[in-house]
Amino acid sequence: MLFPFYNLWDNYWRQYRINAETAIQTALQRVPGQVIRVEVDTEDGLLVYEIYIRTTSGIIYEVTIDANTGEILEVDRQND
Numbered sequence: 001m002l003f004p005f006y007n008l009w010d011n012y013w014r015q016y017r018i019n020a021e022t023a024i025q026t027a028l029q030r031v032p033g034q035v036i037r038v039e040v041d042t043e044d045g046l047l048v049y050e051i052y053i054r055t056t057s058g059i060i061y062e063v064t065i066d067a068n069t070g071e072i073l074e075v076d077r078q079n080d
Contacts, residue, residue, distance in 0.1 A: 018070045023049035026070055027063035031055065040067065048073065 024035055033055040041050055047067040054060050060078040065071065 017047065017067050018049075018065075020049060022070060023065045023067070024051055026065055026072060027051040027053060030072055030075060031061045031063055033061075036060070043073075046073075052078070 020038055020040075024038065027049075028035070031053045033053040035051060036054050037050075037052040039050040041048055043064065049065045049067055051063045051065065052060060053063060062074075062076045062078055063072060064074040064076075066073055
């Protein structure tokens with residue numbers, strides 16, 4: 001194998017990173033509604049999912065989830 005470290009990193013991410021579906025389900029447990037956008041980003045060196053949810057009352061929230069642990073880091077109400 002020419003690049004064994006790629007395989008090592010691939011296995012790391014498979015073992016420790018949660019997938020987008022898990023992040024979405026976690027966010028919906030905190031803020032019920034319709035998911036309108038999902039982004040992967042970094043914040044303070046952490047890989048995070050940013051999930052935007054519209055509630056039944058029309059308010060949009062951004063739920064930030066640690067992509068490694070699945071922990072909800074922040075819930076922000078978006079300004080109109």
